[in-house]
Amino acid sequence: MTLLENGEIIADDWVFVASTERLPNGGHVVIDVERWQFNRANVLALNGPLGIQINNDFDVGLLADDLHRFDLVALNFPAYTDGRAYSQARQLRSRYGFKGKIRARGDVLRDQLPLMVRSGFDSFEASKNMTPSVFKQATTDMSGTYQV
Amino acid sequence: MYHYNDFDHQFVRDRAQQFKKQVDRRLSGDLTEDQFKPLRLMNGVYLQLHAYMLRVNIPYGALSSTQLRKLAHIARTYDRGYGHFTTRQNIQFNWPNLKDIPAIINELADVEMHAIQSSGNCIRNVTADHFSGVAADEVADPRVYAEIVRRWSTLHPEFTYLPRKFKIALSGSSVDRAAVYFHDIGLILQKNDKDEIGFKVLVGGGQGRTPMKARLVKDFLAAPDLLSYLEAVLRVYNLIGRRDNKYKARIKILVHETGLDDLKSLIDQEWQYTKISVGDVSGEDIADIQSRFKLPDYEIVESHQLQVTDPDFARWLKSNTHDHKQDGYVIATLSLKPTGGIPGDLSADQMDKVADLADQFSLSEMAVSHEQNIVFPHVKKSALFELWTALTAIDLATANIGRVGDIIACPGMDYCALATTRSIPVARRISESFADLDQQHDIGQIRVKISGCINACGHHHVGDIGLLGVDRRGEEYYQISLGGRIGENSAIGTIVGPAFSTDEIVDAVEAIIETYIDLRLDEEIFAVTLDRIGYTPFKIRLYPENFHDAA
Numbered sequence: 001m002t003l004l005e006n007g008e009i010i011a012d013d014w015v016f017v018a019s020t021e022r023l024p025n026g027g028h029v030v031i032d033v034e035r036w037q038f039n040r041a042n043v044l045a046l047n048g049p050l051g052i053q054i055n056n057d058f059d060v061g062l063l064a065d066d067l068h069r070f071d072l073v074a075l076n077f078p079a080y081t082d083g084r085a086y087s088q089a090r091q092l093r094s095r096y097g098f099k100g101k102i103r104a105r106g107d108v109l110r111d112q113l114p115l116m117v118r119s120g121f122d123s124f125e126a127s128k129n130m131t132p133s134v135f136k137q138a139t140t141d142m143s144g145t146y147q148v
Numbered sequence: 149m150y151h152y153n154d155f156d157h158q159f160v161r162d163r164a165q166q167f168k169k170q171v172d173r174r175l176s177g178d179l180t181e182d183q184f185k186p187l188r189l190m191n192g193v194y195l196q197l198h199a200y201m202l203r204v205n206i207p208y209g210a211l212s213s214t215q216l217r218k219l220a221h222i223a224r225t226y227d228r229g230y231g232h233f234t235t236r237q238n239i240q241f242n243w244p245n246l247k248d249i250p251a252i253i254n255e256l257a258d259v260e261m262h263a264i265q266s267s268g269n270c271i272r273n274v275t276a277d278h279f280s281g282v283a284a285d286e287v288a289d290p291r292v293y294a295e296i297v298r299r300w301s302t303l304h305p306e307f308t309y310l311p312r313k314f315k316i317a318l319s320g321s322s323v324d325r326a327a328v329y330f331h332d333i334g335l336i337l338q339k340n341d342k343d344e345i346g347f348k349v350l351v352g353g354g355q356g357r358t359p360m361k362a363r364l365v366k367d368f369l370a371a372p373d374l375l376s377y378l379e380a381v382l383r384v385y386n387l388i389g390r391r392d393n394k395y396k397a398r399i400k401i402l403v404h405e406t407g408l409d410d411l412k413s414l415i416d417q418e419w420q421y422t423k424i425s426v427g428d429v430s431g432e433d434i435a436d437i438q439s440r441f442k443l444p445d446y447e448i449v450e451s452h453q454l455q456v457t458d459p460d461f462a463r464w465l466k467s468n469t470h471d472h473k474q475d476g477y478v479i480a481t482l483s484l485k486p487t488g489g490i491p492g493d494l495s496a497d498q499m500d501k502v503a504d505l506a507d508q509f510s511l512s513e514m515a516v517s518h519e520q521n522i523v524f525p526h527v528k529k530s531a532l533f534e535l536w537t538a539l540t541a542i543d544l545a546t547a548n549i550g551r552v553g554d555i556i557a558c559p560g561m562d563y564c565a566l567a568t569t570r571s572i573p574v575a576r577r578i579s580e581s582f583a584d585l586d587q588q589h590d591i592g593q594i595r596v597k598i599s600g601c602i603n604a605c606g607h608h609h610v611g612d613i614g615l616l617g618v619d620r621r622g623e624e625y626y627q628i629s630l631g632g633r634i635g636e637n638s639a640i641g642t643i644v645g646p647a648f649s650t651d652e653i654v655d656a657v658e659a660i661i662e663t664y665i666d667l668r669l670d671e672e673i674f675a676v677t678l679d680r681i682g683y684t685p686f687k688i689r690l691y692p693e694n695f696h697d698a699a
Binding site for chain 2: 059080081082083084086087088090091094095109111112114115116117118119141142143144145146147148
């Protein structure tokens with residue numbers, strides 16, 4: 001996996017911790033929805049940078065009241081043909097005003113990158129052979145767009 | 149008609165270049181066929197039974213003579229010398245080489261055309277009434293709003309990988325010529341009591357294996373709200389539309405399973421936010437696009453009394469011309485349904501000639517219809533005889549519009565990878581059996597529509613007579629439905645009984661029409677007779693063996 005942000009490859013500071021695993025002390029932790037659902041008070045009491053990973057059939061509106069506590073929301077593309085996460089990202093940005101990072105995980109391929117960028121994603125777990133130049137090319141093929 | 153602005157030009161050029169690189173990556177093996185598939189589909193490239201097929205958009209049907217000449221050139225240079233006009237205001241080229249397609253896309257860009265989203269699970273080519281702009285009965289020109297929808301939907305980042313394809317159609321008139329009740333979204337223009345333009349919004353119509361008439365979700369959506377509302381509908385659909393079964397993935401199923409009121413409420417909730425994020429369609433934008441659709445300068449003509457002596461010309465006038473907004477002008481339809489021909493096919497030579505005639509008789513503008521014909525929207529009444537004579541010479545003056553020979557048919561198993569039967573030969577045989585145009589005119593208005601499989605691309609659900617091809621152990625059979633129609637009284641046809649073999653089907657269609665002729669009153673058209681007498685007389689004629697006791 002290659003992580004890209006701002007068009008550059010970067011090291012991943014975030015640790016994804018499943019609800020069945022113990023939370024580490026401190027660090028950048030991405031929890032899953034189950035932990036938030038069943039241990040909400042504890043989760044919100046955690047110190048340090050916090051992220052949450054959600055599946056693409058999850059209603060992001062359920063997170064609305066707590067979004068301010070999260071620095072990162074990780075959305076999933078189980079297959080690049082399944083476009084639900086684009087709408088989740090748009091909702092997070094435009095309906096719920098989320099200002100943190102939105103990360104794309106799963107089937108994150110070159111030809112879908114421009115769509116992700118324009119839907120509000122700003123962090124990409126791409127395949128190993130993704131490079132900054134390919135990323136740049138992919139996201140600048142079209143010099144303009146019809147949508148705001 | 150609409151002309152691209154600088155942005156549109158740059159956009160199709162960028163897109164052509166982007167697609168060329170994608171094809172290069174496919175040809176070099178960098179992309180697998182699986183990875184390439186959605187990319188090519190997004191640009192209208194299908195893999196058919198025998199070859200790649202390229203589907204080119206003709207947004208809302210508007211076509212200029214320059215564009216048609218380019219299509220002729222493409223057909224001649226890269227294909228086998230013809231093109232096929234579809235039921236969705238597209239033209240299909242059936243035999244291009246993949247390596248040539250980027251060059252074709254570039255040629256299309258030269259004349260303000262493209263193939264973006266003519267396929268794939270995205271918002272497809274937006275369609276509209278083929279009489280848009282000139283119909284005597286329209287409230288306003290729907291192409292202005294269709295163009296707004298075209299721009300908004302083109303490479304929309306959020307709605308490129310929807311659960312399934314999504315089709316939007318517009319009508320400027322309450323007389324529905326665009327089948328708006330059978331689209332994922334149908335928009336009917338109307339004015340409110342303040343004389344402002346808006347839309348009646350219909351959602352969830354469609355044909356295919358589960359035909360459904362669209363449901364009303366908004367009585368009056370003000371024009372500035374158009375895009376924010378569409379964005380809300382599409383977002384709700386993208387998020388909760390079914391993806392587990394592609395046959396249950398269209399929005400019609402969501403409407404059905406969620407319930408109209410619940411779905412409307414989800415849409416309205418989202419709309420509160422898209423109103424802000426998308427914003428209003430501005431008055432300036434509407435005015436700018438309107439100015440690009442400026443109607444031509446018509447000549448002010450004294451009311452023209454046509455001298456009609458030729459009976460063939462008289463017949464053509466009756467079926468192939470329609471009322472125009474402007475005095476002294478008419479709308480004329482070129483029939484792409486010559487007796488025994490392939491519905492919707494046009495050769496490159498015919499295209500060139502039609503383009504010349506459009507220059508001469510229709511101020512260089514045309515419209516293609518979902519009924520697979522070509523419309524000349526601006527013909528001077530005084531020039532009609534000359535036009536008819538010229539069209540007759542190239543076999544495009546068959547006087548059968550809206551008559552039994554004006555058959556809609558999908559490409560069927562002659563081309564299509566999905567089809568199970570050959571719809572084209574059936575269309576040709578029916579057309580031949582009603583070759584007598586006097587007889588067609590005596591029969592009057594009737595729509596025969598043929599689909600080669602359950603996907604219903606031939607619109608059989610909405611034909612007065614609909615034929616659905618079904619495969620039975622390698623034999624082709626046709627199921628007959630009666631009573632389908634578009635418009636305010638839209639209805640899905642009712643299957644009348646067991647299917648007929650391909651050998652029997654033409655006789656069966658004749659039997660239905662004979663029954664109607666026998667039982668009609670005065671000037672009753674087929675649909676009215678059917679409403680009055682019901683299905684039984686037709687069933688008795690088609691399946692006498694089931695009724696001998698009752699006789």
